[in-house]
Amino acid sequence: MSDTDTGTTVRTIDANEHGYRGFRLGEFTFTRDEYFAHIGWPTGSHVMSIDDFLRAMQRDVAWNFFYGTVNFDHVLGTVNHYGDVDLFAGTFNDSYRKAELDHLENFPHDDIMVTFRAILDEWTNEGFDPFAAPEETGSAWGDKAGGNPDAIGRRRVAAQRMVGVPGDEELRSDETGHPINRMFADVDQSEPERHPEPGFEDQVCAFNLFAYLSRSNVTWNPSVVSVCKDSLYCPTTEEYILPIIHGNDRVEWFVQLSDQIEWEVADRVTGSLRARVTMKPGDVAAMPADIRHQGYAPKRSMLLVWENASPELPELIATGRAPTYPVGL
Numbered sequence: 001m002s003d004t005d006t007g008t009t010v011r012t013i014d015a016n017e018h019g020y021r022g023f024r025l026g027e028f029t030f031t032r033d034e035y036f037a038h039i040g041w042p043t044g045s046h047v048m049s050i051d052d053f054l055r056a057m058q059r060d061v062a063w064n065f066f067y068g069t070v071n072f073d074h075v076l077g078t079v080n081h082y083g084d085v086d087l088f089a090g091t092f093n094d095s096y097r098k099a100e101l102d103h104l105e106n107f108p109h110d111d112i113m114v115t116f117r118a119i120l121d122e123w124t125n126e127g128f129d130p131f132a133a134p135e136e137t138g139s140a141w142g143d144k145a146g147g148n149p150d151a152i153g154r155r156r157v158a159a160q161r162m163v164g165v166p167g168d169e170e171l172r173s174d175e176t177g178h179p180i181n182r183m184f185a186d187v188d189q190s191e192p193e194r195h196p197e198p199g200f201e202d203q204v205c206a207f208n209l210f211a212y213l214s215r216s217n218v219t220w221n222p223s224v225v226s227v228c229k230d231s232l233y234c235p236t237t238e239e240y241i242l243p244i245i246h247g248n249d250r251v252e253w254f255v256q257l258s259d260q261i262e263w264e265v266a267d268r269v270t271g272s273l274r275a276r277v278t279m280k281p282g283d284v285a286a287m288p289a290d291i292r293h294q295g296y297a298p299k300r301s302m303l304l305v306w307e308n309a310s311p312e313l314p315e316l317i318a319t320g321r322a323p324t325y326p327v328g329l
């Protein structure tokens with residue numbers, strides 16, 4: 001099987017008794033059964049609940065491997081080098097490293113992307129939406145049954161200037177297929193008044209971010225709504241558990257816009273716990289560049305993730321020329 005867009009090849013394994021094809025990428029193998037994803041490599045193997053695996057895979061694919069490390073769990077994950085990508089097992093787990101069971105391979109971006117897309121497509125059954133909150137989707141379990149290409153193929157919002165600016169990402173509405181989420185029924189939907197001088201209509205813009213977020217149909221999916229050089233505002237709505245454990249390669253600011261998220265913060269390399277952070281509306285946190293973190297949201301909440309997208313940052317921080325924290329005393 002090959003991908004004609006990129007010229008890269010997806011290596012498959014014949015369908016098993018549950019109807020699912022498996023996949024090979026480098027020396028890694030991926031297979032699924034009714035309940036689990038099974039991952040193998042020359043020195044070890046790993047198993048994940050299939051719903052957790054698909055939710056993590058969905059983010060890694062949709063975010064284009066994101067910034068830094070996307071840990072699917074405490075064993076498996078990817079590191080984005082912005083052009084090529086590491087796929088690893090146990091590399092950021094002290095026990096695996098000490099036992100020499102860890103394995104890491106580097107792939108060109110397109111090779112790992114087409115394989116990950118193929119896995120996500122093959123293993124997501126009709127009725128299961130890996131982007132949705134558990135209360136808002138069906139089951140990931142069982143033998144192969146159809147697919148859900150519309151859910152897994154959602155385009156990630158990535159504004160060039162700002163949502164709502166003429167020619168840029170559009171506002172959300174019932175008409176665009178974005179009804180108000182059940183947990184945000186009380187969010188004011190009025191839009192700000194704008195009075196630009198003639199000729200400045202495409203430059204003087206404003207929109208109601210709370211209304212915009214109340215109509216998000218996905219969870220844990222930071223989308224770019226405004227851009228100022230390397231400064232990206234990436235708000236998102238969160239419910240249940242962040243399906244990946246994100247390892248930062250730069251400082252990341254969080255502004256809790258509504259409700260509550262609890263963050264478990266650990267050392268990026270070893271995974272040893274460093275802090276628990278409970279964020280309530282109005283709270284601001286700067287997550288350091290040397291941590292991994294996973295969030296828990298008991299109710300759908302709004303979070304503003306503020307990213308510095310400067311391509312020089314990971315190298316500056318890795319070589320000690322920039323600090324791992326944002327503000328000194």
Ligand SMILES: [Fe+2]
Pocket residue numbers: 246247248252287293
């Ligand atoms: Fe992060």
